[in-house]
Amino acid sequence: IAGITQAPTSQILAAGRRMTLRCTQDMRHNAMYWYRQDLGLGLRLIHYSNTAGTTGKGEVPDGYSVSRANTDDFPLTLASAVPSQTSVYFCASSDGRDTGELFFGEGSRLTVL
């Protein structure tokens, strides 16, 4: 069972470029999330989707957009990357049960120069 697959694993990007981080899950979970992790700040929620066709803003949504065309895929797009978006990005999903459990991908390390 693959769980959550993120791509790319790592990317160096010039400022101003557009970038899409891909996230696919095979668990048929309704809810999906994008977090960014920066040293000393823990994980901060960027955007989320409770179910296919819906999305919502998290704590730090500016500069990012998401779409949820189907259950399995939840891509995160940086329309015009800036150096402050240098971070590790984690995609996660949950099955909707009241357990407080998220299933995380391995992360995408993005460096914006």
Added chain:
Amino acid sequence: GQSLEQPSEVTAVEGAIVQINCTYQTSGFYGLSWYQQHDGGAPTFLSYNALDGLEETGRFSSFLSRSDSYGYLLLQELQMKDSASYFCAVRDRSNDYKLSFGAGTTVTVRA
């Protein structure tokens, strides 16, 4: 919004017991989760408390006191493989039940 406080670092020897405290402030508290992360890899779920009391899962236990806005993760019989970062996370009604994470506690286990 939500705020969580947990210690930044803890060091202990193999076989010891470590308690990681987490205090939180939130307007619609629903539950407290704990996650483990090794070397920047995928965070993995450890436990969840929605009600007051102690939840035990093997060597790890988690406690919650809703009246004190406080919880802790207890790591017993420490092993070298327990060296990792540990995050508490609150689930909040006012945040559409989404998880908000603390900054994390780095646990270092020494031989």
